[in-house]
Amino acid sequence: MRALRENAADTVLSSLGTLGRAARSGFVATRVVAEDLARLRFQWREAMQQAWFLITVSALPGVLMAVPFGVIVSAQVGNVVHQLGANSLIGAAGGLGVIKQGAPLATGLLLGGAGAAAIAADLGARTIREEVDAMRVMGIDPVQRLVAPRMVAMLFVAPLLNILILVVGMVAGYIVAIAxxxxxxxxxxxxxxxxxxxxxxxxxLIKSVIFGYLVVVIACQRGLEARGGPRGVADGVNAAVILSVVSIAVVNTAITQVVTMFFPTRVA
Incomplete structure (x- = not known):
């Protein structure tokens, strides 16, 4: 029992420490981005390159995820609504399901999978090769050089991917409902x-931006903290993906409750 209590206490303290470091990393990166934008010295070229990379690894999977999601929502909701004799409400139920939950969740999961893995692996490899330490020795801020462009790229790609999934999912649901x-x-x-x-x-759209922000902060933090060679990079990538997905699920629940209180569904 003593060993179990000590293990539980260590786990809780380690989790709180990770949360604190991630919050600090996010605050510092956000401040650096704001300062660089205000001083007109932001690295737009690097940010656009990272944005294009994120688009290439997430656009096609987003379409492939949106199609079955729209079909499933329309099919399941349609069966229930059909039993109630209210087929005219399939469009409302299916469309709202895709808009409110499907598109932002699919966006967050894609970015938390492909995006977080890519960012954590890149920064982790740089860290174990001591490139990050070399930057600090030369007086270059790793947050400004590596984290800030990736943060802006993620915040730029997240709403675009959300719109893509939203449109494809609604079209797929529409086709199923009609056919x-x-x-x-x-x-x-x-x-x-x-x-x-x-x-x-x-x-x-706001939910997708928040999810993207969580993903990039977690991925950058785990990548810059990679230790122990290639095994450390793999552990960092694994932790980045898992933490991103869990954080998205928790934050989505909180946002849904808040939005439901202040913006309830309009009754036609």
Whole structure:
């Protein structure tokens, strides 16, 4: 029992320490980005290169994830709504499901998987090769040179990927509703327009940006803290992906509760 208590205490303290370091890293990186933008010395070229890399590793998987997600939402919701005799509400239920939960969650999971792994692996490899230490010796801030461009790139790519998944998911759900469930096109879009509001889209975009911010902070922090050679890099990548996914799930629950309180679904 004593060993169990000590292990639990060490785990809690280690988790709090990791949370504190990640929060500090995020604050410092955000401050550096703001200062570089204000002084017109931000590395836009590096940021655009990182943004293009993130797009190449996440755009196609995003489309492939959006199609089955839209189909599943329309099929499951359509079966329930059909039993209630309210086929005209399939558009509203399916569309809101994709906008409010499907698109931002899929965006966060893709960025937390492909994006976090790529960033953590890159920074981890630089760390174990002592490139980061060499930067500090030469007076170059690693946060300014490595973290800031990746943060801006992630915040730029996240809403774009969210919009892509949103559009593809809704089109897939629409096709299923028309072809398999017998819903008329006019009824589908009329019910969707009656319930959906611009606030739903803005909340979806804001959630994707928040998820992207969490992913890039966690990935950069785990990459810069990599130790112990290639095994340390692998552990850092694994931790970055797991922490990103868990953080996204927790934050999404909190945001959903807050948004539901202040912006309840409009009844047509």
């Amino acid at each position: 398999a469930l017998g819903v008329t096109p006019g009824s589908y879009w009329e019910s969707f327009g009656a319930f959906a509001t611009p606030v739903d889209v803005w909340v979806s």
